[in-house]
Amino acid sequence: MSRFRVSVHIVPRKGLLDPQGKAVTDALHTLGFGDVDDTRIGRHLVLDVKADSAAAAEVSVTAMCDKLLANPVTEDYEIVSTVTA
Amino acid sequence: MSRFRVSVHIVPRKGLLDPQGKAVTDALHTLGFGDVDDTRIGRHLVLDVKADSAAAAEVSVTAMCDKLLANPVTEDYEIVSTVTA
Amino acid sequence: MSTTSSGVQPRPGDPAITPALVAEHGITPFEYDKLLGLLGREPTFTELGIVSALWSEHCSYKHSRPVLKTLPTTAPYVLQGPGENAGVISVGDGWAVAFKIESHNHPSAVEPYQGAATGVGGILRDVFTMGARPIAMLNSLRFGSLDTPRVRWLVSGVVKGIGDYGNCIGVPTVAGDVMFDPAYEGNPLVNAMCVGIMREEELITAKAEGVGNPILAVGARTGRDGIHGASFASEDLSDENEAKRPRVQVGDPFTEKLLLEASLELIRSGHIVAIQDMGAAGLTSSSAEMAERGDVGVVIDVTKVPVREEGMTPYEILLSESQERMLVVAKRGHEDAAKAILRKWDLQAEVIGEVIAEPVYRVVEGDRIVAEFPGSRLVTECPQYHPEARESAVIAGLRATDPHAVAERSEESDASWTLCELLSSPTIASKRWIYRQYDSQVRTSTVVGPGMADAAVVRLRGTNKALALKTDCNSRYVYLDPRMGGRIAVAEAARNVACTGGRPMAITNCLNFGNPKKPEVFFQFREAVHGMGDACRALGTPVTGGNVSLYNENPQGAVFPTPTIGMVGLIDDIAHITRSSFTTPGDSIVQLGSSTNELGASEYLARVHGVTIGAVPVVDLDHEKRLVDLLLSMIAGGHVRSAHDLSEGGFAVALAECCMGDREAMLGASVDLSDVTLESERALLWGEAQGRVLVSTGAPDAVLTAAAAH
Amino acid sequence: MKFGIVTFPGSNCDVDAVHAITDQLGQTAVSLWHRDHDTQGCDVLILPGGFSYGDALRAGAIARFSPIMQEVVAHAERGAPVIGICNGFQILCESHLLPGALMRNAGLKFVCDWVHLRVEGAAPMFLNSYQPGQVLRMPVAHGEGRFVADESTLDSLEGHGQVVFRYCDPAGIVTAESNPNGALRGIAGITNAAGNVLGMMPHPERAVESLLGSTDGLPLFESLLARVGA
Ligand SMILES: Nc1ncnc2c1ncn2[C@@H]1O[C@H](COP(=O)(O)OP(=O)(O)O)[C@@H](O)[C@H]1O
Ligand SMILES: [Mg+2]
Secondary structure, three states: OEEEEEEEEEEEOOOOOOHHHHHHHHHHHHOOOOOEEEEEEEEEEEEEEEEOOHHHHHHHHHHHHHHHHOOOOOEEEEEEEEEEO | OEEEEEEEEEEEOOOOOOHHHHHHHHHHHHOOOOOEEEEEEEEEEEEEEEEOOHHHHHHHHHHHHHHHHOOOOOEEEEEEEEEEO | OOOOOOOOOOOOOOOOOOHHHHHHOOOOHHHHHHHHHHHOOOOOHHHHHHHHHHOOHHHHOOOOHHHHOOOOOOOOOEEEOEOEOOEEEEEEOOEEEEEEEEEOHHHHHHOHHHHHHHHHHHHHHHHHOOOOEEEEEEEEEEEOOOOOHHHHHHHHHHHHHHHHHHHHHOOOEEEEEEEEOHHHOOOOEEEEEEEEEEEHHHOOOOOOOOOOOEEEEEEOOEOOOOOOHHHHOOOOOOHHHHHHHHHOOOOOHHHHHHHHHHHHHHHHHOOEEEEEEOOOOHHHHHHHHHHHHHOOEEEEEHHHOOEOOOOOOHHHHHHOOOOOEEEEEEOOOOHHHHHHHHHHOOOOEEEEEEEEOOOEEEEEEOOEEEEEEEOOHHHHOOOOOOOOOOOOHHHHHHHHOOHHHOOOOHHHHOHHHHHHHHHOOOOOOOOHHHHOOOOOOOOOOEEEOOOOOOOEEEEOOOOOOEEEEEEEOOHHHHHHOHHHHHHHHHHHHHHHHHHOOOEEEEEEEEEEOOOOOOHHHHHHHHHHHHHHHHHHHHHOOOEEEEEEEOOOEEOOEEOOOEEEEEEEEEEOOHHHOOEOOOOOOOOEEEEEOOOOOOOOOOHHHHHHHOOOOOOOOOOOHHHHHHHHHHHHHHHHOOOOOEEEEOOOOHHHHHHHHHHHOOOOOOOOOOOOOOOOOOOOHHHHHHOOOOOOEEEEEOOHHHHHHHHHHO | OEEEEEEOOOEOOHHHHHHHHHHHOOOEEEEEEOOOOOOOOOOEEEEOOEOHHHHOOOOOOOHHHOOHHHHHHHHHHOOOOEEEEOHHHHHHHHOOOOOOEEEOOOOOOOEEEEEEEEEOOOOHHHHOOOOOOOEEEEEEEEOOOEEEOOHHHHHHHHHOOOEEEEEEOOOOOOOOOOOOOOOHHHEEEEEOOOOOEEEEOOOHHHOOEHHHOEOOOHHHHHHHHHHHOO
């Protein structure tokens, strides 16, 4: 088994209110960054996982996202990279 | 001006206690994902910015990070991608 | 904006009205016929959406209203009874208290964090739209067994949701109650209560008035979230609901805090005539109800409503349940002054409609009329049902089962084993792990916070008075005997309030039941409400409002019938505030009220023997009234150092709680029960006979004399 | 003496601070609006608790940029007293008037409870009316109260007597169990090097009336009266 580092993005689902993103956008405007149209604030997770292959590591992380890491009702997730650790 | 989507990672500075990452690792173990060695949790921000070029968008987002988005005492940030939106 | 009727036109692209579409909207063929009669034509898609929301159980009370009408609602000090956003009572010196309880059971079952948070947000808005400043929150929670991971996930999400919302907005969460039982496995109950204060003259109602007055949408933008939440809360929870997830709404307590401050400032400013939360069924129900109360017409232009997403249809805008929004009727010519107040709080306000003389409820999209109903008949002529009621033979059988026939377990020969077993029951054990996550002290008026007494005590700044507040309901009693259980729920809440030195004044209630179309469920509903009414009349505590949540069931069955009582009591002098734990070594311990052989429906049977059986303890309402009076007179006389009512776990558990309640100063107790002769020692220790209170006193003779006189 | 209490959008302990100053201390308190620049001649500025901007991003991160903060900085630079309580402490750290940062509680949960604090350090402006080593009882109510800073900053804070309150048990002993949030070295409150800017997570304004369970917060404000001269 090798060790893989899997990187995941979890973001608030489109269409749902993102109060934090809204507050930050407003603050950026006040600070003079008027060119920001939208800010979405999600989480970035880096997991170190033992697995037989990169593909197996991703299967495992997908299951973790479905079960625990992401809220299926309010969030979308995406595995963005998998590298050997 | 075009519209760019800039993606930023903001992660807790190494060496600081990350209780949330530890709690998630423990919870994954309880759920049967014993092969997870470590979890680090940061923020993932997606900003939609109007700018003349991708480079200009990144300059602008860097300024936002320095000023507001990241706390230099506890966090590091990195712009991970910039695409036209 | 078009204010005259030129005929309703369906929008291009609207689906055709078919029987299947009507059914999908939860409208029965009988109801559809009624609608056709009301309109004199086929409804548009938009109108179908509106009707499905307004005629949902949640908005229309179509199964419950006739029974609710039997509750007592008046007292000289009631300023506002049921029918408004919240009930209001006078507490003297020109001060009034607004309060209400509401459920968010269905949303919390699907997404516990947001479900509970938005429940708190909604009930807060109900109180501050009356003109009152919220000063306290309570929560009443019911979950399945804590042994399953799913329930633990629900509990932690719900508690965090309640905490994050209340903590952020800065209203202390001061009391509540929690019960765990497998009956709630698939259907948790999340009831939140809010209490606010105002000067009597600041009371404002949600009545649209004054032809030509502008109607404003205030606060958050309208998005696609929670569309049809109201009809969602009117169906059984099934796996299909998993697919309905996008209906979930997201709470934003920060915006709510701004909305709270801005609304109170608006109300005091004199620029507005009415204000109402856009709660369940959003813009639709808020505007229709305001028009109905004011007996006027309204016209709303959906193109003027600030939206969060592009391309929203009138249907979506009208039915969205985006949170933190208000509907305001301003005085004509004052809209800019009103907007200025909102801008100060970084809030948006747009004129979206107008009060009109013509008695119609009209929705336009620019020049096109997309919905129009004659007058307020949509609200007043909603269907009403008188379902069949029949007691379940199974439950009657459980009630008839003799609890004394349940054999003792061998471990029970050591009563301290049984005591530990009961004290470690999650329903009885300290809820500190929950309420430590709630800011119970913000506003610096919480004299008695969670865990310190039978009810919370919040002082009324600027007076010598305080409020005593508690939610309660032992639903196991209601399940086994709904009439008796309904009575006990009120009596226990009153006892809890009186133990702190408060005179029970009035209640709000949240009726959490299963599917009313099942005769067994409707029987529970009717009997429990009648039981509540009996107790309210006997104790002089009118009902000033409440909320009904039906369809709390899944294929495995319905929840225990749970009529949660939210009681408000008044303490005339803060010097009389009394806590539940023993304070002084050497004090005498006196039990007011008598122990009996009753053992049925007890936590002991449930926890130690895993059964819910037997006759529910009999509550003598006349005795309860005298007990309340006795407590208040003894407390006012300065004879009582602590008072705690006997409830789940009976005498032995109550005694242990009195010893351990103050974590920083625990005491012991020694009691001699040899004079008490009961057939059943189990009933003596663990039975839940009603009308009992443990007091500690330095003047036992005075207490005994006073007790004999009552 | 005149106290100015700043209201940011989302502040919710501002009113409590006003009551503490006026009703219990008998001094003058005025509300200062975050968008204003006028501190109305106040002697002491208080940044109250609450959830300014809903704690978006990090507690205090956005409030730090409110217009009034320029005046707070100027006030501090003049050597005049500034107190940040709870969210106010977070704002002071974010604006670099105080070192370090306040992170999510180690237990990951919001904590509302009574804690004990040991008085130490050398900040007479705020501590004059306490005894060194005195043990206080005060409420905490926060979700992001874990004070962190790098080792050298912590050493320097301690070396210069800038650590003024530490979580302890009722006997005054600093233990892990008595620390509600995992703050490094049990730190509950610090001052700046000049000793005129105080930040603390516990709520002294909630501990000014025996009716509510403690009066241990009163001497903090009384120290200011004695010092600045009412
Ligand atoms: N969900 C909750 N939120 C806040 N306080 C709670 C909650 N549940 C219980 N409490 C508090 O814990 C204490 C014990 O509650 P409970 O067991 O219902 O009391 P009793 O049995 O005396 O009626 C009370 O002070 C109550 O307000
Ligand atoms: Mg109880």
